[in-house]
Amino acid sequence: MTTKVALIGATGYNGADLMKILLRHPHAEVVYLGSRSEDRPRICDVHPSLLGMTDMIVEPLDMEKIAKRADVCFLGVPHTAAMEFVPTLLEKGVKVIDLSADYRLKDPALYTKWYKHEHTDKANRKRAVYGLPEIFAEEIAKADLVANPGCYPTSVILAAYPLIKEGLVSSSFVADSKSGVTGAGKKLTETTHFPEANESVAAYKVGVHQHTPEMEQVLATVSQRSTKVTFVPHLIPMDRGIESSLYLPPSAGVDDDSITNAYQKYYKDEPFIRLRHGVFGRTKDVTGTNFCDLAWTVTDEFVIVSSVIDNLIKGAAGQAVENMNLMFGHARTEGLL
Ligand SMILES: NC(=O)c1ccc[n+]([C@@H]2O[C@H](COP(=O)([O-])OP(=O)(O)OC[C@H]3O[C@@H](n4cnc5c(N)ncnc54)[C@H](OP(=O)(O)O)[C@@H]3O)[C@@H](O)[C@H]2O)c1
Known part of the structure; x- marks a missing residue:
């Protein structure tokens, strides 16, 4: 059966990649594209990479129209904006995948602390399922509200999950991540415009990045142990891609085989995880794909894991479609391979 899809925030970076995936998806039909603007542009004029693929118009925001046309709505909008739409969409029977x-x-207190804003939709926050299919596929399949993970947390959680869950490493570790500039979205800012970002690498929000509690929450939930991530993100001068290097102190007696066996146990049948033992992948290897490539080595002091993803695909639009596939009974890889 065809899943009818609406998209709010269609003019943004995630909007562009969602369109590219959904237009090729054999069981999805995009029925509504929304923007705050009244201009009604063609989406292919907003994102010229879509020229020749669709003539759809981006319409002003209208929840009634979405409810009439769509089964699911993707929200590719900034935080605080999404929770203005979710209650109405759910009330009208539209499932939501919020990017x-x-x-x-x-924890609402954590949201306020890290996002400097009160949560205004506490009821629905409780029913939201964290949309990381490698861990929560069963819950996602039954959900009507999916919180699509952040791009950094996707790369870090996928690398750490089997090792933390099996107790092979300390649940207090360092994640050193590098992201391309699209991670910050389309809107121009002083730190992301060309002469500031080009030919330069900078750590930012060290120890205070808002993705930290998300990583800790998920890893603590799956391991039933409190988890501490020392997270150091870097902005690097490329368009897209994330590489996260994790430094995890090993438990006693852990060796290379124990780590390899844990990754095999959890991920050998996972369609979007590629285990590349000892071959440290490049962001280029996953560009435009929904893959997460993992490589690892064990030294005297650390298990060192490298995780690479495309921030806009496995870190956003691709994973969102993976979640839609689960929620609507399509094969998980549909439209993504
Ligand atoms: N970029 C990434 O790598 C990435 C990865 C994972 C998650 N995310 C998250 O996904 C969401 C979208 O990211 P993005 O990179 O696509 O951002 P973006 O390029 O900045 O696009 C966001 C779109 O949202 C709309 N918008 C902005 N403010 C709004 C508001 N107050 N109310 C309603 N709509 C608003 C804008 O469209 P109009 O002006 O046409 O309304 C804009 O084009 C964000 O929450 C981001 O944190 C991003």
């Missing part, structure tokens, strides 16, 4: 951070954190 913002609004429904990722279970």
Whole structure:
């Protein structure tokens, strides 16, 4: 059966990649594209990479229209904006996949602390399912509200999950991540415009990045142990891609085989995880794909894991479609391979 899809925030970076995936998806039909603007542009004029693929118009925001036409709505909007739409959409029977951070954190106090904003939709926040299919596929399949994970947390959680869950490493570790500039979205800012970002690498929000509690929450939930991530993100001068290097102190007696066996146990049948033992992958290897490539080595002091993803695909639009596939009974890889 065809899943009818609406998209709010269609003019943004995630909007562009969602369109590219959904237009090729054999069981999805895009029926509504929304923007705050009254201009009604063609989406292919907003994102010229879509020229020749669709002539759809981006319409002003209208929840009634979405409810009439769509089974599911993707929200590719900033945090705090998403929670303005979710209650109405759910009330009208439209399932939601939210790419913002609004429904990722279970504890409202954590949301206020890290996002400097009160959560205004506490009831629905409780029912939201964290949309990381490698861990929560069963819950996602039954959900009507999915909180699509952040791009950094996707890369870090996928690398750490089997090792933390099996108790092979300390649940207090360092994640050193590098992201391309699209991670910050389309809107121009002083730190992301060309002469500031080009030919330069900078750590930012060290120890205070808002994705930290998301990583800790998920890893603590799956391991039933409190988890501490020392997270150091970097902005690097490329368009897209994330590489996260994790430094995890090993438990006693852990060796290379124990780590390899854990990854095999959890991921050998996972369609979007590629285990590349000892071959440290490049962001280029996953560009435009929904894959997460993992490589690892064990030294005297650390298990060192490298995780690479495309921030806009496995870190956003691709994972969102993976979640839609689960929610609507399509094969998980549909439209993504
Ligand atoms: N970029 C990434 O790598 C990435 C990865 C994972 C998650 N995310 C999250 O996904 C969401 C979208 O990211 P993006 O990179 O696509 O952002 P973006 O390029 O900045 O696009 C966001 C779109 O949202 C709309 N918008 C902005 N403010 C709004 C508001 N107050 N109310 C309603 N709509 C508003 C804008 O469209 P109009 O002006 O046409 O209304 C804009 O084009 C964000 O929450 C982001 O944190 C991003």
